Amino acid sequence: MTYSAGALLYPQSLYCLRHRLPPANVKFIVVFSFMLQTPVTVEAFPQRPLEDAAWSSLSKGNKKDSLFIFSLLSLFFKNKKNLYFNKLAADVLQLTTHSLQSHESCAEKDLIQTFLQKLLMMNYRARYIKPTDTQHDGQQRSNDLFEDEGDADIFREISLIPEETNRSDAIHPMDVQMAVFHCADSFLKQLLVTKLSQCQYALPLLVPDPFTQEIEFPLWTFRQINKSWKMKDIKNEIIGQIQPVWKAETPMVSFFRFDLLSSSKSQLMNSLINERHNTFFHRNCPGSSSTRVLMDGVVEITWYCPSGKDTDKFAQCIVFCNLHGDAGDNEKQLQILTEMASVNVVILPRLDKNDRCASQMQNLYKDRKPLICLFTEDKSRVTEMRNGKYKIGLKNRNQSDVSEELIQAINKCLSFSSSESTSVFRLEDVSKHSNIREDEDHDNDCRRGKKAAQQMMALLKKKDLTEIKESFLPCQGKLWHQWCEKNKELHRSQGNEMDMEIKQKQDMKKFREQQYKSDLGEFMKFFITEINSQSPNEKIFFLKWLAILLDEYTSVDLSISKELQAATFGLEHILREIGQIYESCQSVNKNKEGLPCDSSSLASLAAEMMISGFPLELMDGDAAHVPVVWVTAVLHELIKKLGDQRVFVLSVLGIQSSGKSTMLNAMFGLQFAVSAGRCTRGAFMQLVRVSDEIKIKEQLKFDYILVVDTEGLRALELSGRSTRHQDNEMATFVVGLGNLTLINIFGENPSELQDILQIVVQAFMRMKKVRLNPSCMFVHQNVSEVTAGEKNMEGRRRLQATLDEMTKLDAKDEVFDAECFNDVITFDIQKDVKYFAQLWEGSPPMAPPNPSYCENIQDLKTTFFSHASKSDGLQKQTLHQHRK
Numbered sequence: 073m074t075y076s077a078g079a080l081l082y083p084q085s086l087y088c089l090r091h092r093l094p095p096a097n098v099k100f101i102v103v104f105s106f107m108l109q110t111p112v113t114v115e116a117f118p119q120r121p122l123e124d125a126a127w128s129s130l131s132k133g134n135k136k137d138s139l140f141i142f143s144l145l146s147l148f149f150k151n152k153k154n155l156y157f158n159k160l161a162a163d164v165l166q167l168t169t170h171s172l173q174s175h176e177s178c179a180e181k182d183l184i185q186t187f188l189q190k191l192l193m194m195n196y197r198a199r200y201i202k203p204t205d206t207q208h209d210g211q212q213r214s215n216d217l218f219e220d221e222g223d224a225d226i227f228r229e230i231s232l233i234p235e236e237t238n239r240s241d242a243i244h245p246m247d248v249q250m251a252v253f254h255c256a257d258s259f260l261k262q263l264l265v266t267k268l269s270q271c272q273y274a275l276p277l278l279v280p281d282p283f284t285q286e287i288e289f290p291l292w293t294f295r296q297i298n299k300s301w302k303m304k305d306i307k308n309e310i311i312g313q314i315q316p317v318w319k320a321e322t323p324m325v326s327f328f329r330f331d332l333l334s335s336s337k338s339q340l341m342n343s344l345i346n347e348r349h350n351t352f353f354h355r356n357c358p359g360s361s362s363t364r365v366l367m368d369g370v371v372e373i374t375w376y377c378p379s380g381k382d383t384d385k386f387a388q389c390i391v392f393c394n395l396h397g398d399a400g401d402n403e404k405q406l407q408i409l410t411e412m413a414s415v416n417v418v419i420l421p422r423l424d425k426n427d428r429c430a431s432q433m434q435n436l437y438k439d440r441k442p443l444i445c446l447f448t449e450d451k452s453r454v455t456e457m458r459n460g461k462y463k464i465g466l467k468n469r470n471q472s473d474v475s476e477e478l479i480q481a482i483n484k485c486l487s488f489s490s491s492e493s494t495s496v497f498r499l500e501d502v503s504k505h506s507n508i509r510e511d512e513d514h515d516n517d518c519r520r521g522k523k524a525a526q527q528m529m530a531l532l533k534k535k536d537l538t539e540i541k542e543s544f545l546p547c548q549g550k551l552w553h554q555w556c557e558k559n560k561e562l563h564r565s566q567g568n569e570m571d572m573e574i575k576q577k578q579d580m581k582k583f584r585e586q587q588y589k590s591d592l593g594e595f596m597k598f599f600i601t602e603i604n605s606q607s608p609n610e611k612i613f614f615l616k617w618l619a620i621l622l623d624e625y626t627s628v629d630l631s632i633s634k635e636l637q638a639a640t641f642g643l644e645h646i647l648r649e650i651g652q653i654y655e656s657c658q659s660v661n662k663n664k665e666g667l668p669c670d671s672s673s674l675a676s677l678a679a680e681m682m683i684s685g686f687p688l689e690l691m692d693g694d695a696a697h698v699p700v701v702w703v704t705a706v707l708h709e710l711i712k713k714l715g716d717q718r719v720f721v722l723s724v725l726g727i728q729s730s731g732k733s734t735m736l737n738a739m740f741g742l743q744f745a746v747s748a749g750r751c752t753r754g755a756f757m758q759l760v761r762v763s764d765e766i767k768i769k770e771q772l773k774f775d776y777i778l779v780v781d782t783e784g785l786r787a788l789e790l791s792g793r794s795t796r797h798q799d800n801e802m803a804t805f806v807v808g809l810g811n812l813t814l815i816n817i818f819g820e821n822p823s824e825l826q827d828i829l830q831i832v833v834q835a836f837m838r839m840k841k842v843r844l845n846p847s848c849m850f851v852h853q854n855v856s857e858v859t860a861g862e863k864n865m866e867g868r869r870r871l872q873a874t875l876d877e878m879t880k881l882d883a884k885d886e887v888f889d890a891e892c893f894n895d896v897i898t899f900d901i902q903k904d905v906k907y908f909a910q911l912w913e914g915s916p917p918m919a920p921p922n923p924s925y926c927e928n929i930q931d932l933k934t935t936f937f938s939h940a941s942k943s944d945g946l947q948k949q950t951l952h953q954h955r956k
């Protein structure tokens with residue numbers, strides 16, 4: 073039977089398949105065509121179209137066949153995953169021609185690609201993509217229009233129109249999402265779910281395998297998701313909370329239905345959770361069709377987060393779970409939900425002793441747990457039948473009345489149940505149920521990676537958070553800071569005083585020796601041994617687990633020591649330490665005692681991490697210094713590993729918290745830290761691969777984009793250590809590094825603008841002096857859409873005037889001959905200034921990202937690309953020459 077899969081892996085046979093298979097099958101083929109086009113598919117199965125006999129056996133069936141195909145495919149992906157580690161996630165993050173355009177509609181075969189692309193940009197319209205090639209698109213026309221006007225007879229003509237059904241072979245948007253989910257490897261799956269959550273969508277919690285019906289609980293996919301909310305404490309003061317969803321302890325309300333309903337459960341749930349956003353996809357959403365193949369039996373989960381205002385529907389953070397499909401057909405899921413819920417909400421047409429669900433309903437009613445029954449064929453208002461047992465009718469009733477009553481009932485039930493121990497839901501507890509497969513437990517690499525990370529964390533346990541860095545990461549503390557100080561002095565003295573210089577160099581050498589002699593420690597030793605020995609997949613899991621656990625560890629004490637730099641401790645600090653170990657070993661030209669590998673291979677380990685998609689610290693924000701020896705060595709290793717390829721460097725500059733990281737993440741689907749969690753310190757770089765296809769099509773001269781995210785200007789000022797000098801250094805560094813620098817401006821405060829522009833202009837002048845030719849674009853964030861058009865014209869004029877004025881002023885200081893900004897840098901005031909809509913549609917914490925913002929990002933990406941395509945890129949070799 074592998075033949076059938078072989079045929080499916082044949083993109084060109086897709087269309088022949090289409091005519092031979094029932095709709096459900098066709099769907100899968102098309103849905104998977106994107107995945108199939110990836111090179112991994114080629115050699116696995118016989119490349120031979122399917123024989124007719126095999127066909128007929130396939131097309132006989134209905135859903136079952138599609139599941140068969142599906143399972144073959146998913147098997148296929150699972151087996152291949154180890155060979156091509158992280159391949160899927162890496163493929164998806166490439167810069168492709170397709171990703172440079174915005175697609176509101178697309179051919180069915182491009183649905184997956186378009187979906188992923190939109191989702192990575194945080195565009196919630198990923199669920200509203202129109203397929204262009206279904207015959208049932210748009211309006212139907214009767215085959216021959218009735219023409220004779222005199223004869224018009226509505227009764228006759230209406231009866232002549234066949235009652236053709238709805239768009240039965242259009243692919244359901246949720247099937248697109250679930251198909252990606254089923255086929256993705258762990259890392260892509262996690263990325264997908266993280267972005268779905270950013271779009272304020274519900275997430276898959278229990279997912280039956282389409283073939284075996286075994287239920288998977290994808291705990292791993294939730295590990296990166298944080299939710300924040302505000303609530304009032306006992307003293308009526310508003311307190312803010314931010315928690316990873318896997319740690320949050322909240323009540324859970326579960327919704328399920330028996331039988332087919334005349335109204336939508338998901339739509340009703342949306343009205344409770346977020347009135348302006350379709351948290352759950354429902355039958356009245358655009359693109360919905362009656363043939364949904366991959367959703368029945370899936371449980372989705374979402375978090376209601378209050379904003380601390382009186383208008384909140386619920387005063388606390390609440391989890392809502394939604395079982396799709398008939399609960400009677402999905403007993404396992406139903407059992408898990410009803411067991412874990414604080415409140416059960418069941419929707420059914422009516423209740424009769426002879427119903428299939430009669431005994432289940434009886435049990436739920438007898439149980440102590442609150443129960444709310446919604447009857448679609450009943451017209452009555454809310455009634456409390458017993459303590460914590462409610463009944464609400466839905467028939468012919470105004471939906472907002474219904475949700476009002478439901479909210480009240482849920483709130484009463486929650487206060488009723490809060491005394492019970494069962495009222496707390498913890499995501500991790502889901503795996504305690506028997507007969508479900510938890511993804512983390514099921515994946516050997518994940519399990520081993522987690523175990524290693526836990527072992528490493530155990531080494532920290534004895535220490536106070538504020539002392540950790542001092543004792544476990546000695547190289548980056550005082551010694552490195554003192555070395556940096558000396559180094560800066562050395563550069564400033566410019567060789568005027570020879571004696572001074574020699575003395576300083578000796579001091580620096582001494583610091584290096586001390587760094588070298590400092591004890592490596594079990595913690596660092598463990599880390600280096602781990603990343604030196606594991607398989608690639610396991611290594612990524614290990615690193616991701618370590619980040620998760622470190623985050624958990626440091627957030628415990630955050631309230632106490634929020635201000636303390638010492639309390640931030642993440643993967644970046646461990647890598648920074650490795651960098652310093654490397655630099656000190658290089659300086660004294662010896663291998664460090666206890667180091668599990670040769671010090672020269674440390675850079676190679678970091679380069680591998682970069683290739684796997686981890687960001688690397690380029691500038692240490694605490695010391696405000698670039699560890700040049702280390703970074704150079706890592707880049708050198710990158711060249712070795714990737715071949716001598718060219719990179720285009722994109723950097724970003726702007727005030728702290730002006731949305732820089734958010735913007736870069738949306739542009740490239742990356743995950744730089746955004747400051748709701750933690751601010752960017754220093755500068756980080758991450759590689760984005762450019763697809764071969766776009767290189768050929770657009771004759772691009774580079775293979776990678778190096779995205780450099782930076783700490784904001786004035787970051788130090790905010791923490792009370794302001795110096796204009798450091799801002800200037802940062803700007804010069806960022807501008808000098810980038811082939812293109814995005815200058816990010818939040819809001820329109822003119823005085824702020826002035827300050828930044830002066831820094832920027834000076835930085836560009838310095839570049840001009842050393843004959844570097846970077847380019848720049850300005851992005852104004854948070855511009856209200858209504859006034860945008862004309863205001864922007866005026867804004868552009870003002871910006872140009874200010875830039876020119878700054879240029880004139882600075883030209884004097886910098887002894888440079890320039891009359892206007894365009895003398896310093898080629899710059900098109902029309903094309904290179906962008907106005908961005910505000911990021912949120914509504915107010916946080918429940919607001920989704922504004923689709924207009926995502927469109928702006930798309931436009932920025934296109935303009936960025938047109939800049940880049942004119943550039944030669946930068947050889948990595950030359951990259952470090954540009955740094956001072």
Ligand SMILES: Nc1nc2c(ncn2[C@@H]2O[C@H](COP(=O)(O)OP(=O)(O)O)[C@@H](O)[C@H]2O)c(=O)[nH]1
Binds near residue numbers: 729734735748752
């Ligand atoms: N209201 C609003 N908030 C934004 C906008 N852009 C970013 N933010 C928020 O501002 C905070 C800082 O964003 P971040 O990207 O970390 O800024 P960075 O410090 O410049 O990198 C985050 O919580 C973002 O969600 C915007 O256009 N409007």
Ligand SMILES: [Mg+2]
Binds near residue numbers: 732746747751781
């Ligand atoms: Mg940032």
